[in-house]
Amino acid sequence: MSEIRYREAVGRALREEMLRDENVFLMGEDIGVFDGAFKVTEGLMDEFGEKRVRDTPISENSIVGMGVGSAMLGLRPVVELMTINFSLLAMDQIVNHAAHIRYMFGGRVSVPLVIRMPQGAGNQLGPTHSHCFEALYLHVPGLLVAVPSTPADALGLLKSAIRDDNPVIFIEHETLYQEKGEVPEGEHLVPFGKAAVRREGTDVTIVGISRMARTAERAAQILEDEHGVSAEVIDPRTLRPLDLDTILTSLKKTNHCIVVEEGWPHGGVGANIAALVQEHGFDDLDGPVLRVTGADVPMPYSKSLEHLAYPHEPQVIEAVLASLGRKAPA
Amino acid sequence: MAVKNPEGAVPPRPPSGPIPDTAAATEWLATMMLVRRFEERAGESYTRAKVGGFLHLAIGEEAVVVGAARALRDTDWLISTYRSHGHALARGTDPGRVMAELYGKTTGSSGGRGGSMHIFDLDRRFMGGWGIVGGNIPIGAGFALQSSYRGNDEVTLCVLGDGATNQGTFGETLNLAALWKLPVVFLVTNNRFGMGTSIERHSAVTDLVRKGEGLGVEGQRCDGMDVAATQAAISEAVEISRAEQRPILVEAMTYRFRGHSMADPEKYRTKEQVEEWKLRDPIPNFTERLIAEGIVDKTGAEELDKQAIAQVDAAVEFADASPEPAPESLHDGVYSLGGEVHGWLSTDPPQDPAS
Ligand SMILES: Cc1ncc(C[n+]2csc(CCOP(=O)(O)OP(=O)(O)O)c2C)c(N)n1
Numbered sequence: 001m002s003e004i005r006y007r008e009a010v011g012r013a014l015r016e017e018m019l020r021d022e023n024v025f026l027m028g029e030d031i032g033v034f035d036g037a038f039k040v041t042e043g044l045m046d047e048f049g050e051k052r053v054r055d056t057p058i059s060e061n062s063i064v065g066m067g068v069g070s071a072m073l074g075l076r077p078v079v080e081l082m083t084i085n086f087s088l089l090a091m092d093q094i095v096n097h098a099a100h101i102r103y104m105f106g107g108r109v110s111v112p113l114v115i116r117m118p119q120g121a122g123n124q125l126g127p128t129h130s131h132c133f134e135a136l137y138l139h140v141p142g143l144l145v146a147v148p149s150t151p152a153d154a155l156g157l158l159k160s161a162i163r164d165d166n167p168v169i170f171i172e173h174e175t176l177y178q179e180k181g182e183v184p185e186g187e188h189l190v191p192f193g194k195a196a197v198r199r200e201g202t203d204v205t206i207v208g209i210s211r212m213a214r215t216a217e218r219a220a221q222i223l224e225d226e227h228g229v230s231a232e233v234i235d236p237r238t239l240r241p242l243d244l245d246t247i248l249t250s251l252k253k254t255n256h257c258i259v260v261e262e263g264w265p266h267g268g269v270g271a272n273i274a275a276l277v278q279e280h281g282f283d284d285l286d287g288p289v290l291r292v293t294g295a296d297v298p299m300p301y302s303k304s305l306e307h308l309a310y311p312h313e314p315q316v317i318e319a320v321l322a323s324l325g326r327k328a329p330a
Numbered sequence: 331m332a333v334k335n336p337e338g339a340v341p342p343r344p345p346s347g348p349i350p351d352t353a354a355a356t357e358w359l360a361t362m363m364l365v366r367r368f369e370e371r372a373g374e375s376y377t378r379a380k381v382g383g384f385l386h387l388a389i390g391e392e393a394v395v396v397g398a399a400r401a402l403r404d405t406d407w408l409i410s411t412y413r414s415h416g417h418a419l420a421r422g423t424d425p426g427r428v429m430a431e432l433y434g435k436t437t438g439s440s441g442g443r444g445g446s447m448h449i450f451d452l453d454r455r456f457m458g459g460w461g462i463v464g465g466n467i468p469i470g471a472g473f474a475l476q477s478s479y480r481g482n483d484e485v486t487l488c489v490l491g492d493g494a495t496n497q498g499t500f501g502e503t504l505n506l507a508a509l510w511k512l513p514v515v516f517l518v519t520n521n522r523f524g525m526g527t528s529i530e531r532h533s534a535v536t537d538l539v540r541k542g543e544g545l546g547v548e549g550q551r552c553d554g555m556d557v558a559a560t561q562a563a564i565s566e567a568v569e570i571s572r573a574e575q576r577p578i579l580v581e582a583m584t585y586r587f588r589g590h591s592m593a594d595p596e597k598y599r600t601k602e603q604v605e606e607w608k609l610r611d612p613i614p615n616f617t618e619r620l621i622a623e624g625i626v627d628k629t630g631a632e633e634l635d636k637q638a639i640a641q642v643d644a645a646v647e648f649a650d651a652s653p654e655p656a657p658e659s660l661h662d663g664v665y666s667l668g669g670e671v672h673g674w675l676s677t678d679p680p681q682d683p684a685s
Contacts, residue, residue, distance in 0.1 A: 025479065051479065057509070059502035062468040066506065069472015072457070073407075075479060092499075096462050097469065105450040105458065106441030107663030141664050165666035 001184060007177040009151035010040045010116070013158035014078060016187075018048055021076060024162055025052040027063050028080030037082045038118060038177050064090040064115060068098050068167075071113040076162055084119040084133045084171060098167040099142030110165040116158070118174040120211055120262060121310050127298035130174075130306075132263035134210060137169040138239045138272065144168045144192055145239040147210040151181035153237055156190030164192070173211040193241035197250070201232035204256040204320050207247055208235055209269050212260040212292075212311060219316035229320060239269060247273070248281045255286040256323045262310045265293040290319045345615050347558025355625050356634070358400060358557050362392040362613050363638040365416035368425055369588075371642045372415065372432055372446070376592050380650070381432045384461075385446050386413040390587035393612035394519050396420050397560030397582070398487055401568050405482075409457040409470040410489040412447035413519075417489065421456040423449070425641050426648035435652035442655045443663070463524075464497030466490065467516070471503045471577075474514035478575065485572045486514045487564070493524020495538055501545055507577035508546030515567045516542065516579045519554065525590045526598035542579035554584030555610040585610075 004012070018024045025048075030037055032045035032055040045053040056063045060081055067077040081087050087094065098111050121130040137145045144166050148154040154172065161168040198208075198217050201224075208216030213235035220231035232250045236242055251257055257277055259270035270291035277289050295309040321327060349355050369387040376385045388395055391413075399420035402408060410417045418428050423439060431438030432446050440450050440459075449459040457473065460466035470488030477484040494500060495518060507514050518538050522529050535541050539549040552563035560582050567578040585607040589596050596604075620626045626634070 054510075057502070057505060059499075059506060062471070062499045062502035062506060065465070065468025065499065065503070066472035066475050069469035069474075070476040070479065071472070072469070073473055073476040075476050092462055092465055093468065096465060097460075102666065103663045104440060104444045104448050105452075106439070106443050108440075108450060108452050110666045112666075144665075165668075 001182045003180050004151055004183050005177065006151045006154050006172070006179050006181065007038055007040045009155040009183055010158060010172060011042060011044070013155045013162070014041065015044060015047070017159055017162040018044070018052060023074065024076045024078065025054065026078050026080065027054045027056050027067060029056055029058055029082055031055060031080050036080065038174070040177070041080065060086050060089040061093055064093040065097065067113045067115070068093055068101070068111055071111045071167075072101065072109050076112050078114045078116060078162060081115060081117040083129050083174070084117045085129055085131055087115065087117055087133070094143070094169070095140050099140045103142060111167045112165045113167045114158070114161045114170050115168070116170040116172060118172040118177070120173045120175055121294075121299050121306055122175040124301055124303055124306055126301040130299040132210065132261070132294065134171055134239055135263050135268045135272070138269060142167065143240060145171065146192065146237065147171045147239060148237060149173065149176065149208070149210055149213040149235055151179070152183045152188065153190055153196070155183055156188045157192070157237060160189050160192055171210065176211055190237065192238045193243050195234050195236045195243035195246040197246065198233040198235050199231065201230035201254065203230045203254055204232070204258060204323060205247065205250040205254045206231050206233050206316065206320065207257065207259045207273060208233060209239070209259070209261040212262055215311060215313060216260050216316055219313040219320070222313055223317055223320055227317070227321065229324065231320060244276055244280060247277065248284070251277065251281045251284045255284055257285065257289045258292060258316070258319050258323060259289065260292040260311055260316055262294045265291060265296055268293055287323055290323050292316050292319045343553070343610060345553070345556035345558060345612075345619050347553070347556045347560070347562050349558055349619075349623060349625070352625050354400075355620055358396050358561070359613070359616055359620060359626070359631070360634045360638065361396045361420050362557060362616065363635050364425065364641055365392045365395055365419055366613055367635070367638040367642045368415060368419060368428070368645070371646060372429070373588070373592065375432065375646065381446065382434065383445050383447070384412065385432070385592045386590065387588045388413050388416045388586065390607065390611070391519060391521060391554070391584045392416060393557035393560050393616070394517070394554045394582040394584050397557045398489060398517055398564055400561050401564035402485070402487055404455070405484050406568070407455050407457055407470075407473045407484060407486040408489070409466050409473065409486065410459060411463070411466060411491060411494070412459065412461045413491075414449055414459045414489070415446065418449045418451055418456050418459070421451065421454045423451040423454055423456060425645035429645040429649040430652045433649040433652070434654070435649055436655045437648070437652040441663070464490065464494045464499045467494065467497070467499050468503045471507045471512055471514050474507065474512035475510065478510065478512050483572055484513070485568050487517055487568065488514055489517045489519060491524060492518060492520040492522065492529050492538060493527070493532055495541055496524075496532060504542055504545035504547045504577065504579070511575045512577055513571045513575050514577045515564065515571050516547065516577065517564060518579065518581045519584060520581050521584050521586045523586070523590070523598070526594070528598065538581045539579060547577045547579050549579030549581060551581045551583060554582030555612045555615070557612055557616055
């Protein structure tokens, strides 16, 4: 084990996969000479040259499209978009094409493309640079969606993503880049569709999405210390495929389920998981699945408002206590 | 309001591009006839409700279709738009498989998943049929990026319409292709309309070669009603692109004789304009020229047309007789399985990896 930062873990995954397979190459705005907007690709252009680390113009839809085309012919492009908000400019290529090509052309061709991008609030970047859009991509059949919350998962999931033959939406979290975590030595792969139980517990199941898995873990500690509640925290790590089994297994034990996400409530990840849990685990539920979500507003700039616009530990604790029929102390 | 083509009357200009050897010239004519007969039959099948959705016919544009396909090596890549039955046929895809795709059958070139707008034939390097205007442009450049990355000598020919040059990705992709010196030829099939909007009403710059030049892509125009001229122009562009590793644009001036799709009352143009252009119909004009030069005779030409009709008859028969996709195949092919994917819910039953 060694301790590295989340952004270093992403960079390490890229480097290891580029060393392993010469078909792997990177495209993105300012990923080369500038080392990446978040320094994820630091040093890679020096090491691999301009053929494999390609600085692109500001043309999101077309660099994703060129990724799609080159992936159809067997290269393994990893496209970096500076933030998930900019991926909206590439929605045509991501949804109409990357996701649908295999099906639309009768299964004759695959698109082994990875699109990496950070999401999330907390840096006061306002309504065009701070959103969480995993729910948009979760909606689309044909895509895989990863939302790593630790350096080890960022490393292991990205390596799996690059090796997979399907288009992968790989969503990093902007405020996690500097976070440190233990990472195994040597080759480390994390499979898609396998949730991580971050903390075991018996009273309530908390499913945390992306950064909210970390928030849920901290909330669980407070719940134990201050409220005597034993919470199990599950980080699904990938939303497509989703490891529903791990959530349902936990529910059998706890009979209570809370989903915590940073994105919007309507049509969100929590809405989806709540629906699946009631369809598949209704008999194990002692009450409704509750959701803790971001506020139903564009992300405000003001520090105080931004803080109110996405979940923190107190909202998670409040939801857990409500689910258990207990009121938070005033 | 009908807007008249400012070029006004289109004089019947005899085709004058360089004629290849007899066998090739005859084959070009035969292929244009096949495309024409296929499109006519597809239109009939549509009115008989055998074909659904949108159906875009390339009648009138056969010289550009065949000229494009015959400018390529087998190892080159061809990518087109939703108006692309002819490109697949010219590339050698069995007409039965193209017709079956229009019929939504399992034997279709995309297994009935794509329909008329999404014909696909990987074996012949015909890389689709794409329904989003402009969406195929960066993908074509991506094929060329692959060739450049691997250092092989393939060229990609990327077909788009005049209307598609107004999409943002046209500018983005041409810039990138020029910047990265990609072996791709952008073939603009300029039929003077994007649906019902004439080029004068949809593009501030109507000289589309100039549009490309501003983005660093050199280009040339050709007479898209003359298969020999079109083939020569595209072939020259393809070979320059291959040798010099850079993108080139070819603007082929042509016209579609039918509506944009099957539901088009054609209020945006005059009957006279259509009739004027029909004087330049690429098939009879090329036929006459080959007869004048003694390459085929009248009976020979009629025989080629009969063969085209017979091929299309067989295609329709094949499509009609082919099975509908099985209901249990609904989910097949969404994902490549066997890697990290086990269906989107771990509770889903595993899918057949062969799908
Ligand atoms: C992004 C997008 N916008 C609109 C349409 C609807 N549409 C289909 S074809 C077409 C006209 C395109 O004209 P052009 O590029 O000149 O090609 P042509 O149809 O003449 O071959 C339009 C507007 C579409 N398919 N995709």
